[in-house]
Amino acid sequence: MDISLSQEHLNFQTKVREFLNDNLTPDIREAGRLCATIMAEHEATWKWHRILHSQGWAAPNWPTEYGGPGWDPVQRYLYSAEYARTGAPHLTPLGLSMVGPAIMGHGSAEQKAFYLPRILSGDDVWCQGYSEPGAGSDLASLQCRAISDGDDYIINGSKTWTTDAHNANRMFCLVRTNTDGKPQAGITFLLLEMDTPGIAVEPIHILGGDHEFNQVFFDDVRVPQSGRIGAENDGWTVAKYLLEFERGVAxxxxxxxxxxxxxxxxxxxxxxxxxxxxxxxxxxxxxxxxxxxxxxxxxxxxxxxxxxxxxxxxxxxxxxxxxxxxxxxxxxxxxxxxxxxxxxxxxxxxxxxxxxxxxxxxxxxxxxxxxxxxxxxxxxxxxxxxxxxxxxxxxxxxxxx
Ligand SMILES: Cc1cc2nc3c(=O)[nH]c(=O)nc-3n(C[C@H](O)[C@H](O)[C@H](O)COP(=O)(O)OP(=O)(O)OC[C@H]3O[C@@H](n4cnc5c(N)ncnc54)[C@H](O)[C@@H]3O)c2cc1C
Known part of the structure; x- marks a missing residue:
């Protein structure tokens, strides 16, 4: 069995190593080194995201049709190994590794065309509104209510442990749109903008002293139904698909x-x-x-x-x-x-x-x-x-x- 790298892969490895060494500025390196949580310091992380995007490397696992670099598995492995070796900050997974794949798998053509390029370029910062004060492991018991009103939903309730909500301009969330039958069958997967009137973000400080997550409150928040991924009441399907990526890739x-x-x-x-x-x-x-x-x-x-x-x-x-x-x-x-x-x-x-x-x-x-x-x-x-x-x-x- 020959497990040595081909010359092509060796050249690729050298190219990646050189690029990372040449482009990791001291402030970005420092942010990676000092990171003690899921996410490194915000400014440096997003600066690094934009540098990688300009090189076409922000999303190594994305298909080429959505802007991925088209690397084979060995190239992806080499890239992640070289990346880890430098200690560079991780790019925020909420867009690239979580809602991005969910939109690819379940979004409409319009949703893919609008959201995916913005995730790739780093124009949008996402947070995840799944957990609630009374719904964590038993996620299907979530109560945050969305009532249909014309072309909109009106949302009332709360989400908690929402990582990066204080930096995010968008949230992907699960809301209850039906209270009859099995709890899983009344959940809808919705994308919304964090500056919508009626949304309040309150910080929660974690044990290590960092401010990484929050509680988010919704008070009569009007959100367009065009932000729904998949059918109404079928959000559980999208949520489960996304969770596989969250566990496997994040x-x-x-x-x-x-x-x-x-x-x-x-x-x-x-x-x-x-x-x-x-x-x-x-x-x-x-x-x-x-x-x-x-x-x-x-x-x-x-x-x-x-x-x-x-x-x-x-x-x-x-x-x-x-x-x-x-x-x-x-x-x-x-x-x-x-x-x-x-x-x-x-x-x-x-x-x-x-x-x-x-x-x-x-x-x-x-x-x-x-x-x-x-x-x-x-x-x-x-x-x-x-x-x-x-x-x-x-x-x-x-x-x-
Ligand atoms: C750092 C951090 C970041 C997070 N970021 C986000 C985020 O961005 N967005 C978001 O929506 N959520 C986020 N969460 C929330 C996270 O998903 C929940 O904390 C998690 O799902 C557990 O839910 P819970 O805290 O309500 O605990 P509970 O569900 O109340 O569980 C309490 C304990 O009971 C155990 N338990 C519960 N049910 C069972 C069972 N059936 N069998 C065996 N054991 C069981 C659990 O393992 C746990 O030990 C984050 C959490 C942390 C810690």
């Missing part, structure tokens, strides 16, 4: 390898009073090696999920496996990082990670995001559907139990 495996490499560097630099590196201590080295192996298995699962997308157009229920394992490894990595920095894990200094912060951090700059990441990574077992729910899905749809 989980970034590449950055986990970068983070493990960072731990290796930290543990090589940290010495005890005899000058021995932490990395040379048996217990730590063993824990590191075990995690390295775990991560390698997740990387292969990621390749399989990607191959399913190429073959079938969507990742299918195996994306639940990917989501669960990747987030478990992610949490284990952030725990090991805490061990590696030892007493420097104690000072929690979220303000040091804000753009423009000019106070010297306690500990080294490499250690600054470790505690916030550890705290925020606990959320990875919850968002995108909790890991318990993913196990239920695997039991039913993958194992047939």
């Amino acid at each position: 989980v970034g495996v590449g950055p986990l390898r970068t983070r493990l490499n960072e731990i290796r560097a930290l543990a090589q630099a940290r010495r005890d009073s005899d000058g021995n590196a932490l990395m040379a201590q048996l217990d730590f080295a063993r824990a590191f090696a075990a995690l390295d192996i775990e991560l390698t298995t997740v990387e292969y699962t990621g390749h399989r999920t990607m191959a399913d997308i190429v073959k079938r157009g969507s990742p299918g229920p195996a994306s639940s496996m990917m989501k669960t394992r990747a987030t478990e490894v992610q949490m284990a990595i952030s725990e090991l990082a805490m061990q590696a920095i030892a007493n420097y894990a104690a000072p929690h200094q979220p303000e040091e990670r804000l753009a423009g912060a000019n106070l010297p951090p306690l500990g080294s700059r490499d250690e600054m995001s470790v505690t916030a990441r550890y705290l925020n990574d606990r959320a990875s077992a919850i968002y995108g559907g909790s890991n318990e729910i993913q196990r239920n899905i695997m039991a039913k749809l993958v194992l047939g139990m």
Whole structure:
């Protein structure tokens, strides 16, 4: 078996490496390095999005007809590996990896023509209005009400844990349009503009100190029905399709390898009073090696999920496996990082990670995001559907139990 790269792929790899090195400005690199949540600092992330778009690389997984670069699976793999190696901030997944594929799969020709180019160029920033105060895992019990009125819906209710709603100009959401029969059969998938009168966004601050999500309130909000994806009361079909992408693609495996490499560097630099590196201590080295192996298995699962997308157009229920394992490894990595920095894990200094912060951090700059990441990574077992729910899905749809 020959697993070496062809000359064409080697040339491609060099081109990607050079482009990333030449175009990642210091502020964008810094935003990626300091990111302790799902999203890096807003300005730098969207600046990077526009740079990649001008190169035609904002959406490596999109079909060419919608502006994807037309790469084969090996090129996509090489790109994501090179990208992760640089530590560049992730592009926001809500448009590119979530509502974009949903519009491709279920939108009308007019909706595709309007929304997809704007997602690709970074003109629109999206947020996801699924969860409600009384509807998370049991999403079908959602109550946010949309009543048909002429060409519009009038929405009343609330959405919560809405990531990036304070930056977004558009939301894709699930609303209740029918209260009879099965709860799943009365839900509609709707796109709306965040500056519509009657929408209020209230911040929720997370454990690590960041403001990443919000509660959104709707008070007689009038939204055109032209923003509906699919048929009225058939939003569950679109929502389930989108969730497969959220679990399968929105989980970034590449950055986990970068983070493990960072731990290796930290543990090589940290010495005890005899000058021995932490990395040379048996217990730590063993824990590191075990995690390295775990991560390698997740990387292969990621390749399989990607191959399913190429073959079938969507990742299918195996994306639940990917989501669960990747987030478990992610949490284990952030725990090991805490061990590696030892007493420097104690000072929690979220303000040091804000753009423009000019106070010297306690500990080294490499250690600054470790505690916030550890705290925020606990959320990875919850968002995108909790890991318990993913196990239920695997039991039913993958194992047939
Ligand atoms: C950082 C972050 C960002 C998020 N961003 C968004 C967003 O942008 N948009 C959005 O709509 N939502 C978002 N969410 C919400 C997320 O999808 C929900 O938190 C999640 O679906 C769980 O719902 P819940 O919080 O209501 O918990 P609950 O559903 O109340 O669950 C509580 C606990 O019970 C367990 N549980 C519940 N039902 C079962 C069951 N049947 N079997 C076994 N265990 C069960 C759960 O696993 C969990 O441990 C985000 C969440 C986080 C943490």
